[in-house]
Amino acid sequence: MSDLYDVTIIGGGPAGLYTAFYCGMRALKTKIIEAKNDLGGVITHFYPEKTIYDVGGIPQITGEELVDRLTRQAKTFQPELITNQVIAGMERQEDGSFKLISTTGEVHRTRKIILAVGCGTFEVNKLQLKEAARFEGKSLFYAVRHIQQFAGKHVVISGGGDGALDWAAELAPLCHKVTVVYRGTEFTHALEHQMQRLKSHSVDIRTDSEIVALTGDDILQSVTVRNVASGHEILQADALIVNHGFNYGLGTLESWGMSIDDGGIVVDQRMESSVKGIFAIGNAAKYPQKVYLIAAGFVEGPIAVNSIKQDLDPKAPAQAMVSTHHEFFTNKKV
Numbered sequence: 086m087s088d089l090y091d092v093t094i095i096g097g098g099p100a101g102l103y104t105a106f107y108c109g110m111r112a113l114k115t116k117i118i119e120a121k122n123d124l125g126g127v128i129t130h131f132y133p134e135k136t137i138y139d140v141g142g143i144p145q146i147t148g149e150e151l152v153d154r155l156t157r158q159a160k161t162f163q164p165e166l167i168t169n170q171v172i173a174g175m176e177r178q179e180d181g182s183f184k185l186i187s188t189t190g191e192v193h194r195t196r197k198i199i200l201a202v203g204c205g206t207f208e209v210n211k212l213q214l215k216e217a218a219r220f221e222g223k224s225l226f227y228a229v230r231h232i233q234q235f236a237g238k239h240v241v242i243s244g245g246g247d248g249a250l251d252w253a254a255e256l257a258p259l260c261h262k263v264t265v266v267y268r269g270t271e272f273t274h275a276l277e278h279q280m281q282r283l284k285s286h287s288v289d290i291r292t293d294s295e296i297v298a299l300t301g302d303d304i305l306q307s308v309t310v311r312n313v314a315s316g317h318e319i320l321q322a323d324a325l326i327v328n329h330g331f332n333y334g335l336g337t338l339e340s341w342g343m344s345i346d347d348g349g350i351v352v353d354q355r356m357e358s359s360v361k362g363i364f365a366i367g368n369a370a371k372y373p374q375k376v377y378l379i380a381a382g383f384v385e386g387p388i389a390v391n392s393i394k395q396d397l398d399p400k401a402p403a404q405a406m407v408s409t410h411h412e413f414f415t416n417k418k419v
């Protein structure tokens with residue numbers, strides 16, 4: 086039988102990582118379970134190389150660097166860290182603790198649960214062409230994770246959303262050529278400054294068009310574009326970036342009995358959901374005046390953890406000793 090943990094945090098995004106650190110400040114036996122094979126949540130998957138300016142005390146930092154720092158901080162008290170496991174099932178035990186069950190059948194035992202699941206599990210919408218899989222990860226990408234890998238290349242971007250236009254503007258100054266292929270007639274959500282950046286970098290824009298075929302052995306050589314009015318055209322391409330949005334959702338977590346409002350888990354001022362013992366923090370949590378910022382999880386996590394600590398040990402102080410006076414760190418200095 087697996088060990089019983091005080092707290093299991095589901096989700097290894099920024100909120101989950103910081104909360105694992107704070108659990109250590111309260112001497113709680115902690116486990117984090119993350120669905121993807123890497124930590125960092127949407128930062129890692131959508132904007133690792135973007136610069137973040139609105140985390141208190143850090144004037145600017147890339148997404149990747151922030152995740153690296155959060156991960157190192159999360160490991161301070163050595164929580165159990167599990168990746169590549171999607172938690173789907175939950176069973177309440179007679180003693181009030183929980184069993185968590187992953188989609189692949191692993192079972193985890195825990196006294197309390199913190200859901201730091203953001204918008205839930207997310208999967209990108211893939212290009213619906215049978216040859217696409219052959220190029221994936223080599224010259225067909227569903228996210229820009231390392232911008233320099235595209236330097237000097239002819240890059241075709243499929244999609245017309247915010248992300249597609251943002252990548253086009255970022256890549257254009259370092260690429261040989263950037264072409265955006267979009268099946269809509271107009272970029273309805275584009276901001277004025279975004280369109281100006283595309284223009285100033287001479288990004289080639291093809292509206293009313295879609296990619297219908299890819300050519301090359303394992304490495305892409307060209308894409309065939311079909312335009313509603315002018316028909317087919319072959320464009321030389323070294324790399325294709327597809328931004329067709331993504332599918333996300335809480336999935337089976339919605340059937341755990343918690344009150345859910347517009348995809349968010351409704352919590353009280355203790356960050357507890359309507360199911361006793363299950364807490365929610367970060368983008369997953371919903372309450373009046375909720376702020377969807379990385380920094381929000383840095384406060385909501387400690388609120389949940391302090392509530393849990395007092396539930397498990399009613400005599401425990403309301404919050405952890407501040408880090409400047411915390412015995413773990415003062416002992417470390419000697």
Ligand SMILES: Cc1cc2nc3c(=O)[nH]c(=O)nc-3n(C[C@H](O)[C@H](O)[C@H](O)COP(=O)(O)OP(=O)(O)OC[C@H]3O[C@@H](n4cnc5c(N)ncnc54)[C@H](O)[C@@H]3O)c2cc1C
Nearest residue numbers: 096098099100120126127172202203205206367368378379
């Ligand atoms: C393009 C973009 C730019 C942004 N820029 C900024 C910015 O400049 N400043 C800022 O403050 N915020 C920014 N944000 C918002 C910020 O990224 C989020 O507020 C933050 O990531 C929320 O953190 P989280 O840990 O709550 O959730 P997430 O980052 O979404 O992490 C949740 C994690 O839970 C995992 N998970 C979900 N379901 C399960 C399950 N069933 N089992 C196991 N694991 C599961 C997911 O795989 C994911 O890793 C931006 C967001 C985007 C998309």
